Amino acid sequence: MLSRRSLLRLSVGAAALPAFSFDETVPVAKKTGMIVRAARPEDLEMPLEFFSDYLTPAEHFFVRTHTYVPRVSPGEYKLEVAGEVSKPLALSMTDIRKLPRVELVSVLECAGNGRSLYAPPMPGLQWSYGAVGNAKWAGVRLGDVLKQAGVKPAGREVLFDGLDVGPGTMPDFQRTIPVKKALDPNTLLAYEMNGRTLPLQHGFPLRVIAPGWASDSWVKWLAKITVLDHDFDGFFMKTAYRHPGKPVRPGEAVPPEKMSPVTSLRVKSVISTPADGATVAPGGVVKVAGAAWSGDGGPVESVEVSADGGRTWRAAAMISPRTPFGWRLWSFDWRPAREQFHTLMARAKTAAGDIQPFAQEWNPSGYQWNVVHKVGVNVSSQPAPAAQPAGPVDVSGQPAGYRSSCLVCHGDDVVTQQRLTRGQWEKEVDKMGRWGARVKPEDREALLDYLMRISRGR
Numbered sequence: 358m359l360s361r362r363s364l365l366r367l368s369v370g371a372a373a374l375p376a377f378s379f380d381e382t383v384p385v386a387k388k389t390g391m392i393v394r395a396a397r398p399e400d401l402e403m404p405l406e407f408f409s410d411y412l413t414p415a416e417h418f419f420v421r422t423h424t425y426v427p428r429v430s431p432g433e434y435k436l437e438v439a440g441e442v443s444k445p446l447a448l449s450m451t452d453i454r455k456l457p458r459v460e461l462v463s464v465l466e467c468a469g470n471g472r473s474l475y476a477p478p479m480p481g482l483q484w485s486y487g488a489v490g491n492a493k494w495a496g497v498r499l500g501d502v503l504k505q506a507g508v509k510p511a512g513r514e515v516l517f518d519g520l521d522v523g524p525g526t527m528p529d530f531q532r533t534i535p536v537k538k539a540l541d542p543n544t545l546l547a548y549e550m551n552g553r554t555l556p557l558q559h560g561f562p563l564r565v566i567a568p569g570w571a572s573d574s575w576v577k578w579l580a581k582i583t584v585l586d587h588d589f590d591g592f593f594m595k596t597a598y599r600h601p602g603k604p605v606r607p608g609e610a611v612p613p614e615k616m617s618p619v620t621s622l623r624v625k626s627v628i629s630t631p632a633d634g635a636t637v638a639p640g641g642v643v644k645v646a647g648a649a650w651s652g653d654g655g656p657v658e659s660v661e662v663s664a665d666g667g668r669t670w671r672a673a674a675m676i677s678p679r680t681p682f683g684w685r686l687w688s689f690d691w692r693p694a695r696e697q698f699h700t701l702m703a704r705a706k707t708a709a710g711d712i713q714p715f716a717q718e719w720n721p722s723g724y725q726w727n728v729v730h731k732v733g734v735n736v737s738s739q740p741a742p743a744a745q746p747a748g749p750v751d752v753s754g755q756p757a758g759y760r761s762s763c764l765v766c767h768g769d770d771v772v773t774q775q776r777l778t779r780g781q782w783e784k785e786v787d788k789m790g791r792w793g794a795r796v797k798p799e800d801r802e803a804l805l806d807y808l809m810r811i812s813r814g815r
């Protein structure tokens with residue numbers, strides 16, 4: 358029998374890889390109104406207007422897919438628990454459902470949410486605000502599963518591996534969390550999202566819920582848990598998803614060993630309405646509203662709004678209750694009197710006093726953006742001029758080898774959204790080469806010229 362990886366390997370170079378393959382019994386969320394950052398693998402962002410829901414419906418919940426959505430056969434599914442445990446387990450969903458059911462509302466945010474707002478830019482999906490959502494997750498405590506298996510005293514880290522496998526020689530998406538976080542009663546293995554079976558795009562049949570932490574720890578399609586007695590050295594722990602732990606000079610290269618894994622989310626708020634660039638009439642009430650959340654350092658206590666570029670601040674009404682990990686909707690009635698341009702801002706603060714910064718704290722991979730959100734609003738009795746939508750990127754004139762070396766695993770969209778220098782593109786082409794892209798040396802210069810032209814390179 359061919360392994361999943363060899364199947365994918367065979368398809369690389371043949372034609373397109375399987376985008377979506379699943380059983381009819383597997384629930385798939387229908388997505389509407391999303392910003393498509395990448396069609397294949399699927400990376401979808403939630404537009405700002407949908408921050409108005411307390412629980413983000415699956416229809417609008419962002420999707421981040423590193424590789425491909427795996428084929429899941431519910432009948433054959435087993436969760437393996439191995440490593441530093443006294444009793445290795447292989448649990449079916451029926452076995453898992455026998456454990457006590459727990460519900461928890463928690464924000465799920467991609468570590469790279471806001472990457473497009475960083476300057477200077479870095480490679481990666483160019484998310485703006487919407488790689489985040491808030492849902493009610495239900496499942497079992499990871500701690501209850503680990504108790505059944507009996508974690509040995511040597512256990513340090515808990516490694517999660519999903520059913521997904523990368524194409525070519527791309528490293529497998531595997532992540533660890535410390536045993537302490539794994540045993541936290543809020544760390545779950547979820548089989549439901551907002552009262553329904555967890556949809557395939559969100560990790561059916563089982564995903565990790567690591568509340569307060571960025572979503573790289575929330576492994577989807579969970580198939581294997583291994584308790585390790587050492588630090589795991591896979592690519593997605595030792596090279597990717599690392600942060601210097603302090604702001605560094607913008608553009609500075611920091612070696613991965615000088616950084617540590619991204620964990621907690623940061624205090625943050627987003628203005629969902631009015632939209633940036635909106636025109637409103639003077640004399641009325643304008644509802645300024647949005648959502649605010651934080652990480653594992655305690656929930657958001659308050660949000661303040663400024664309509665004068667940060668000179669004066671007024672408290673917003675907190676609409677939804679304080680829960681340990683859910684976001685809070687907030688609202689502010691703004692009464693603009695004069696015809697002028699306003700810069701609205703919203704700033705969240707936790708009970709512990711942690712507050713959003715005004716200046717970006719740069720880090721090499723563009724993680725954890727949480728700068729105060731600014732929205733420009735024109736107060737005028739004149740209607741706004743019609744906005745000019747940005748035209749599609751001209752991807753014509755492909756050089757030799759672009760299609761066969763770069764468009765096998767993903768489309769143009771992954772490439773055109775980047776804002777890279779030529780030097781950064783060279784590194785990106787080398788990285789893709791390590792993952793299986795075959796670029797002939799004689800085609801390299803023309804390929805780099807083309808990548809600069811079709812992307813938003815500088």
Ligand code: HEC
Nearest residue numbers: 423424480481524525762763765766771772789792793794
């Ligand atoms: C073997 C499959 C494969 C080939 C061939 C390939 N890529 Fe990729 N590439 C990927 C995958 C998978 C991702 C998504 C990684 C993720 O989301 O973590 C990706 C992501 C990217 C990104 C986003 C930034 C990043 O590093 O995640 C860029 C830019 C990119 N590829 C450019 C290219 C270019 C240019 C080529 C041709 C030289 C190429 N790719 C060839 C698999 C491939």
